[in-house]
Amino acid sequence: MSAPRNVIDVSDMPHHTFDVGEPVWWGNWGLLAIETTMFGILVATYFYLRQNYQLWPPPLTSSPQPFDSLPDLTAATANVFVLLLSCVPMILADRAARRGDRRTVQIALVLCLAFGVAAMVLRGYEFRAVKFRWDANAYGSIVWFTLGMHAAHLLTVTLEAFLLTLWVFLRKFDMKHRVDITVVAVYWYWVAAVWLPLYAMLYFVPRFG
Amino acid sequence: MAEKHTEEEKTLLARNPALARRRVQTDRRELDEAADGRELARTWAKVHGLYGWLTNTEHKVIATRYIVTAFIFFLLGGVEAALMRMQLARPESHILNPDFYNQIFTMHGTTMMFLFAVPIMEGMGLYLVPLMIGTRNVAFPRMNAYGYFTFLIGGIFLYTGFFLHVGPDTGWFSYVPLAGPGYAPGKRVDIWAQMITFTEIAALVGAVEIVVTVFKQRAVGMSLNRVPLFVWAQVITAFMIIFAMPAVMLASSFLASDRLIDTHFFNPAEGGDALLYQHVFWFFGHPEVYIIFIPALGFVSAIIVAFARRKIFGYTAMVLALIATAFLGFGLWVHHMFATPLPQLGQSFFTGASMMIAIPSGVQIFCWLATLWGGKLRLKTPLLFVLGFVAIFVLGGLTGVMLASVPLDLQIHDTYFVVAHLHYVLIGGAVFPLFGAFYYWMPKFTGRMLSERAGRWNFWLMFVGFNLVFFPMHQLGLKGMTRRIYTYLPQTGWGDLNLTASVGALVLTAGVAVFIFNFLWARRRGEVAGDNPWHADGLEWATTSPPPDYNFAYLPVVQGRYALWEAKEDAPVVVGLKTDCREVLVTTVLDAEPGHVYQLPGPSIWPFALALATAVAFTFGIFTPYAFAVGAVCAFAAFAGWFFSNPNSENAEAKAATPKETTTKRERTGRIAVEGEA
Numbered sequence: 026m027s028a029p030r031n032v033i034d035v036s037d038m039p040h041h042t043f044d045v046g047e048p049v050w051w052g053n054w055g056l057l058a059i060e061t062t063m064f065g066i067l068v069a070t071y072f073y074l075r076q077n078y079q080l081w082p083p084p085l086t087s088s089p090q091p092f093d094s095l096p097d098l099t100a101a102t103a104n105v106f107v108l109l110l111s112c113v114p115m116i117l118a119d120r121a122a123r124r125g126d127r128r129t130v131q132i133a134l135v136l137c138l139a140f141g142v143a144a145m146v147l148r149g150y151e152f153r154a155v156k157f158r159w160d161a162n163a164y165g166s167i168v169w170f171t172l173g174m175h176a177a178h179l180l181t182v183t184l185e186a187f188l189l190t191l192w193v194f195l196r197k198f199d200m201k202h203r204v205d206i207t208v209v210a211v212y213w214y215w216v217a218a219v220w221l222p223l224y225a226m227l228y229f230v231p232r233f234g
Numbered sequence: 235m236a237e238k239h240t241e242e243e244k245t246l247l248a249r250n251p252a253l254a255r256r257r258v259q260t261d262r263r264e265l266d267e268a269a270d271g272r273e274l275a276r277t278w279a280k281v282h283g284l285y286g287w288l289t290n291t292e293h294k295v296i297a298t299r300y301i302v303t304a305f306i307f308f309l310l311g312g313v314e315a316a317l318m319r320m321q322l323a324r325p326e327s328h329i330l331n332p333d334f335y336n337q338i339f340t341m342h343g344t345t346m347m348f349l350f351a352v353p354i355m356e357g358m359g360l361y362l363v364p365l366m367i368g369t370r371n372v373a374f375p376r377m378n379a380y381g382y383f384t385f386l387i388g389g390i391f392l393y394t395g396f397f398l399h400v401g402p403d404t405g406w407f408s409y410v411p412l413a414g415p416g417y418a419p420g421k422r423v424d425i426w427a428q429m430i431t432f433t434e435i436a437a438l439v440g441a442v443e444i445v446v447t448v449f450k451q452r453a454v455g456m457s458l459n460r461v462p463l464f465v466w467a468q469v470i471t472a473f474m475i476i477f478a479m480p481a482v483m484l485a486s487s488f489l490a491s492d493r494l495i496d497t498h499f500f501n502p503a504e505g506g507d508a509l510l511y512q513h514v515f516w517f518f519g520h521p522e523v524y525i526i527f528i529p530a531l532g533f534v535s536a537i538i539v540a541f542a543r544r545k546i547f548g549y550t551a552m553v554l555a556l557i558a559t560a561f562l563g564f565g566l567w568v569h570h571m572f573a574t575p576l577p578q579l580g581q582s583f584f585t586g587a588s589m590m591i592a593i594p595s596g597v598q599i600f601c602w603l604a605t606l607w608g609g610k611l612r613l614k615t616p617l618l619f620v621l622g623f624v625a626i627f628v629l630g631g632l633t634g635v636m637l638a639s640v641p642l643d644l645q646i647h648d649t650y651f652v653v654a655h656l657h658y659v660l661i662g663g664a665v666f667p668l669f670g671a672f673y674y675w676m677p678k679f680t681g682r683m684l685s686e687r688a689g690r691w692n693f694w695l696m697f698v699g700f701n702l703v704f705f706p707m708h709q710l711g712l713k714g715m716t717r718r719i720y721t722y723l724p725q726t727g728w729g730d731l732n733l734t735a736s737v738g739a740l741v742l743t744a745g746v747a748v749f750i751f752n753f754l755w756a757r758r759r760g761e762v763a764g765d766n767p768w769h770a771d772g773l774e775w776a777t778t779s780p781p782p783d784y785n786f787a788y789l790p791v792v793q794g795r796y797a798l799w800e801a802k803e804d805a806p807v808v809v810g811l812k813t814d815c816r817e818v819l820v821t822t823v824l825d826a827e828p829g830h831v832y833q834l835p836g837p838s839i840w841p842f843a844l845a846l847a848t849a850v851a852f853t854f855g856i857f858t859p860y861a862f863a864v865g866a867v868c869a870f871a872a873f874a875g876w877f878f879s880n881p882n883s884e885n886a887e888a889k890a891a892t893p894k895e896t897t898t899k900r901e902r903t904g905r906i907a908v909e910g911e912a
Contacts, residue, residue, distance in 0.1 A: 038829075063484060166491075168496035186871055188878075
C-alpha cells in the first residue's frame with residue numbers, strides 16, 4: 026500500500042450510450058465516409074465517360090427495340106419506394122432498441138429483412154432493364170458497376186441485419202446488441218439515401234442530361 | 235466530497251470546467267498498484283504459440299508486426315533499388331535484362347509505396363497513439379488484427395508472383411493502356427491490382443481505428459487543444475486515407491475488371507477513356523504523398539519538442555497547417571498529368587494549388603525553426619535525423635515548386651529530375667524522420683537505448699549516401715535521361731553521374747546496415763532505458779519501457795498540452811475500471827470528459843478467418859470472377875462466426891478457475907449495474 030492518491034472513480038459509469046457516445050457508431054460512420062467517397066468517385070466517373078458520347082446511352086442497332094436504349098424505369102422506381110419504405114420498420118427497430126422493447130425489435134427487423142430481400146430481387150430486374158451488358162461498352166460498364174456496388178451494400182446491410190435478427194431471437198437482448206441495432210439502422214438509412222442520387226443519375230441523366 | 239478538494243484539484247476543475255460540469259469527483263484513496271498490476275497483467279496476458287499469434291489483438295503486438303513486416307519490405311525494396319543502381323552504374327550494362335528490369339522498378343515502387351511507407355507509418359501510429367492518449371488498446375482490436383493479416387497476405391501475394399517470374403512490370407502506377415488487357419497479357423498486372431486491394435483494405439481499417447480511438451478513448455482532460463501534434467498528424471492522415479484510398483480501390487477494380495471480365499472503362503474503342511485511369515489514380519496518388527509525409531511531420535514535432543526542451547512554437551498554427559496541407563493535397567492531382575491534353579484553365583488552377591501547398595509547409599518549417607531557436611538543443615541522433623530532414627525536404631520542396639509550373643514540367647516530365655524530386659520528398663520527408671523516430675521511440679519499444687555512436691554513423695552514412703545517389707539525378711534529368719530505361723549508350727555522357735549515384739547507393743546501404751546492427755546489438759546489450767530516457771513530455775513515457783500489455787495500471791488524467799511536463803504534483807488517476815476484464819474508459823470527442831466504460835474484446839481467430847476469406851476472393855479472383863462469389867460466402871461465414879464468438883474480454887483462466895472471485899472483485903470496485911441508463 027502506498028500513500029493516498031487523488032483518484033477519479035469511474036466504477037459507477039454506464040456501460041453503453043447511444044450515437045456519438047459509442048465508438049462503434051463512429052466506426053460505422055468511418056465505413057460510410059469511405060463508401061460515400063467511393064460512390065462520389067463513381068458519379069464523377071459516370072459523367073467523365075458521358076463526355077465521350079454524343080448520345081447517352083448509345084443507340085441500339087438491333088432488335089428487340091432498335092434505337093430505344095434508355096434503361097427501363099419500372100423496377101428502378103419501384104425499388105426507390107421499397108428502399109424508402111424499408112426505413113419505416115428500421116426506424117421502429119431503432120427506437121424500440123433504444124427503449125428496450127424486444128418484441129417490437131423482433132417484428133420490425135423481420136420486416137426489414139423482407140424489404141431487403143424485395144429490394145435485391147428488384148435490383149435483379151434493374152440489371153435486366155439496362156439495355157447493354159457490362160462488356161458491351163463503357164456506358165454498360167459504369168452502369169453495371171454502379172448498380173453492382175450499391176447491390177453489394179444492400180446485400181451487406183441485409184446480412185448484417187439478419188445476424189442481429191438471429192441474435193435478438195436466439196440470444197440475450199443485451200445493451201451491446203441494442204446499440205448495434207441503432208448502428209446498423211444508420212447504415213440502412215445510408216443505403217436507402219445514397220440510392221436517391223444514384224437513381225436520379227442512372228435513370229434521368231440519359232433522359233434529360 | 236467537494237469539501238475535500240485540495241488546491242490542486244480545485245485548479246484542475248477550474249481549468250477544465252467540463253470536469254466540474256459532469257461532477258467528476260476526485261477522491262483520495264490508497265491504491266495497491268502492485269496487486270492491480272498483477273491482476274491486469276493476468277487479464278491482458280498474451281496467449282503463446284501459433285494459435286496465440288493468430289488470435290492476438292493487442293495494439294502493440296499488431297503494430298510491431300506492421301513495423302517489422304513493413305521494414306522487411308523496405309529491405310526488399312532496397313535490394314531492388316540496389317539492383318537498379320548496379321545495372322545503371324555504367325552504360326550498356328547487361329546484368330539485368332530489360333524484362334527483369336521492368337519488374338524490378340515496378341516492384342521497387344510498389345513495395346516502397348504500398349508495402350513499406352503507408353503501413354509503417356500506420357504501424358507507428360497504432361503503437362504510439364493509444365499510449366500517447368492514455369488508453370489500453372485501440373477501439374476495435376479485432377479489426378486491427380484483420381487489417382494486419384490482409385496487408386501481410388497482399389505483400390506475400392505480390393512477392394509470390396515476383397518470385398514465380400510473374401511480377402508486375404508496368405510501373406508502380408500501372409498506366410493504361412500499357413497495363414490494360416491489350417498490352418499486358420498474363421497475370422502480372424492482375425497481381426498488382428489485387429495487391430492494391432489488400433493493402434488498401436488494411437490502410438482503411440487502420441485509419442478508422444485511429445480516428446475512433448483518438449476521438450473516443452483519450453485520457454480524461456485531454457481536450458482537442460491538448461492532443462499531441464503526433465496524434466493530430468495521425469488523425470489527419472487517417473482522414474486523408476478515408477477520402478483518398480477509395481479512389482485507388484476503384485482505379486484498380488476498374489483495371490482488374492477491364493482485364494478480367496471485359497468491361498471498357500479504359501478502352502477508347504468502346505467509349506472508355508485511358509485518361510480516366512490517371513485521374514482516378516492520382517486523385518489517390520497525390521494525397522498518398524501526404525499520407526506518407528504527414529505522420530513524419532508528427533515525428534518531427536515530437537522529436538523537436540523533446541530535444542529542444544521547450545513547448546512547440548505555434549501549436550495552433552501547426553495543427554491548422556497540417557489540416558490545410560491535407561485539404562490542399564486533394565486539389566493537386568492533375569499536376570501529375572501536365573503532359574496530357576488538359577484545358578489550360580485547369581492547368582493554371584492546379585499550378586496555383588500546387589504552389590499553395592508551400593504555404594502550410596512553410597508555416598511548419600518556420601514554427602520548428604522558432605522552436606529550435608529558443609531551445610537548449612541536445613544534439614542526439616533523433617534530432618540529427620530531423621535536421622537532415624529539414625535540409626533534404628527543403629531541397630525536395632524547391633524542385634516541387636519547379637515541377638508545379640507547366641512549361642518546366644513538360645520539359646522534364648518522366649525524366650530523372652522527377653525521380654530526384656520524389657526521392658528528396660519521400661526519403662527526406664518520410665524516411666529520415668522515420669529513422670529519427672526509431673532512435674527516439676526504440677527505448678520505449680524494446681526497453682533499451684540504441685547506441686548513440688552507431689547512430690551518428692548511421693545518420694551521416696545515410697545523409698551523405700542519399701545526397702550522392704539522388705543529387706546527380708537532377709542533372710541527369712536535365713540532360714535528358716528518362717525514367718525506367720534499363721540501359722543507355724556511352725555517347726549520352728550520363729555515365730559518370732550514374733556511377734556517382736551507384737556509389738552513393740553503396741554508402742546509403744551501409745547506413746541502413748549500421749541501423750540493423752545497432753538494433754540487433756541494442757536488443758541484447760543496449761543501455762537499459764527506463765521509463766523516460768529523454769525526459770520527454772508525452773504520456774507514452776509515463777509507463778514502463780516496454781509498456782505492459784495493459785499499457786497503464788491506472789489511466790492517467792491530463793492537465794496540460796505537455797502531459798508529463800505539466801502534470802501537477804498530485805495529479806489524479808482513473809480508478810474503478812475492472813481489472814478482471816479488458817475495460818477502457820470512453821470519453822467525449824471535444825473535451826475528453828468521461829462518458830462510459832467499455833469492454834474491449836479479447837483474442838479471436840475470426841479476424842484471421844475473415845482475412846483468409848478476403849484472400850480467397852482476391853487471389854483466385856485473378857483467374858475467375860466466380861472466386862468473388864465463393865469469397866463472399868466464406869467472408870459471410872467468417873463474419874457470422876465473428877459476430878457470435880465469445881468476446882473473450884475477461885481473463886479466461888481466472889473465470890474458469892475461480893468464478894466466485896470475479897464477483898467479489900466487482901463488489902470491491904463498487905460496480906453498479908446501470909446498463910439501462912443511456
